[in-house]
Amino acid sequence: MAGPGFSFFGAEERKNIDVVMRTWALNRHAHDVPQYTTFVRRFELATESVFGAPYCVAVNSGTSALLTALAAVGVGPGDEVIVPGYTFIAPIAAIVHAGAVPVLAEIDESFTLDPADVEARITPRTRAIMAVHMLGAPCDLDALRKLADRHRLLLLEDVAQSCGATYRGRHLGTHGHAGAFSLGQFTVITSGDGGFVLLPDEHLYRRAYSFQNQGWYPGRTDWGKGDVLFGLNLRMSELAGAVACAQLEKLDQVLAACRHRKHRLLMAIPDLSGFGVRRRTLHDPAGECGTLLVYVFDQPAHAQAVAKALDTGTMAQSGRHYYGHMPALTAIKEGEVAPCPFQRPARTQDYRVGALPFTDALLSRSVAISVGVSDSYMGAGFGLTVRSLDDEIDEVADRFATAVITTSA
Template sequence: MPGPGFEFLGDEERRNVEQVLANWSLTRYLFDDPEEHSFVRRLERDVEALFRSGPAIAVNSGTSALATALAGLGIGPGDEVIVPGYTYVASIGSIGHFGATPVLAEVDETLTLDPEDVERRITPRTRAVMAVHMLGAPCDLERLREVTDRHGILLIEDAAQACGGSYRGARLGTVGDAGAYSFNPFKVITCGEGGMALFRDRKAYARGFAYQDQGWPPLRDNNGVGTGEATFGLNLRMPELSAAVACAQLQRVDAVLAGTRRVRDRLVELIELHEGMRQRPLNDADGDCASVVVHTFDSADQAREVAVKLSTKPLVDSGRHYYGNMPQLKGNTSIRYQRGDLPRTDDLLSRSVAVSVGVSDAHLGSGFGVGVHSTEEDVARAAEAFNSAVRSAVTA
């Protein structure tokens, strides 16, 4: 299975879909019926209530959620947005699509954005920092928020891989000025394709809503409070069928995370630690989505040998989640980066190997491991395979 939410698809999702099909209510705008009955609107309200967030906007993908967040915050040409070099390409691409400049920064041992390097890269043109909760693990939001507040810039959370996770009790995606989730099949919960943007400020929410719905004010209420701005927008709306599945999945998010954390804890118990390797530190272990377990080795050669024995790869070879593997950054573009520009990120990823707990994705470097419903025997076999590969690599 690709992601943990996928393994929880069941009768509730099916019933919701059948309800949509029974009425052919395929869009959130239900003609003569009030929009309050739509699954899309229900999903937005459920996210706001469950995550105690500001206003939410359901869209058709995680990438659209990032774009909606950026539009709502007014990011545009001439602005710089600091983003880690270890993220999915959509984080960087969404910034570039608004004519803003992505400024790539290093990650630290947690494999999330390094607050110290972020501060070094702030210029008079910096408008925002995009904190990516990579591999389901929370960034150091306290330090990042302190940096952004001190410099008067915005904080955006890319929580595409971390829906339901938390940092010191606050759900990821709700701490910054805007947040974004993805619901594709490889994520914590899924509806096939879909995403969600969250906002702290209602004017930013109104701008974001207009961006994803052809310039309409929130909920298409011309009598409501809009931005006071006439704007063009796109059509990035989430379809009702996707929302029907997502509504059921959202109610399972804590059960999904309880499952990944249970399997993660047992896997960690069974993995032997040797000199020359360590488990990735976490900024908030309780809030980690536990979709992978990462170990970092002292030697890149050891990490590669372990990965090869497990038929996977070190994180530096993961697909378009590492800036050095993004051809968009190497071509004829004003945004140019190549491997070597972020030496600490390069080094850490070359020495790190991920074991899947709930997300099985070769492009993410998590092609080996177990699932959220794996048995004790499954977990024990995976741990022993990892232990055997490590013993061979570190004693060679």
């Protein structure tokens, strides 16, 4: 099980790793190798160019990217951050560790934030909206941007599952005040572990750099222009940077492979609307990654029957991508320290299953077909790989259509 980038590992990644091993420049600063630009720095510069972002800071994971983004924009104790109830646990955990309060909001049939529900949850304590671009496709960024501007809120993007996707021709991660990315095993491109943050201006860049690198200023200097911060050590390793550089060069190739196979699969699956099933809503079909194909059923029993026939599960069985499977959330109580070692978060809303009825119902009646991301933990245990040929695509299409038809009421 892995994301599509893992399938493209080859000579380029090995060549870069060999350079690191020859120079022994294992740290992003390469203190003992003068006149050498590390792979981590090369990755940051290349990422700025590829995504059209003014600044990039590489870190050691997607979760570190989220925490760094929150630190850069100044989200902290007492602030509320609106986040979808369908997301990997990382953005919620980062919000809690920042001392802020996660406010869960409904998703719609795009499986991303429902802007109307977001607006209904804004309070005087709301500081930011966390737009999580789930399953390879963008949120409704036009609506969320208008909301953020009208209420003077920060707009943050979690692009962990949608690296390379665009919205209205512009890369995800560049629409808000910060964009956080993962380079983990299940992402579009991967360095095994790793992540990065895109920032729109120098001030936020300096804060992000300082936070992930022990409070130093860019270039690891003791003195410089910018805010004084207590930073952490969240740096990307040079070995991860070497792999990330090679993978970034393959991003267009990886996306083209995913998109081609998804289009081929869509053409092979017949119209099933007469059987009470439809495809997920996409806010920008041309901009999605093409890593997953999601179907929404009218009836949860039908979705569950189809999932069983395909030896997979509904989206409600997506592990810690669904708030109902996050025990740390339900453990949040006034004065209870257990869910977070550093905070005693106040329980400001009900995090138990049933708090988001539309999200609960939608996930229970939806089934995902993997195209580039194969991960049964997130409900994508059936489908293709990014290397699948036409005969395998046709077989998957036939199995899915047969299951839908034979299990319909």
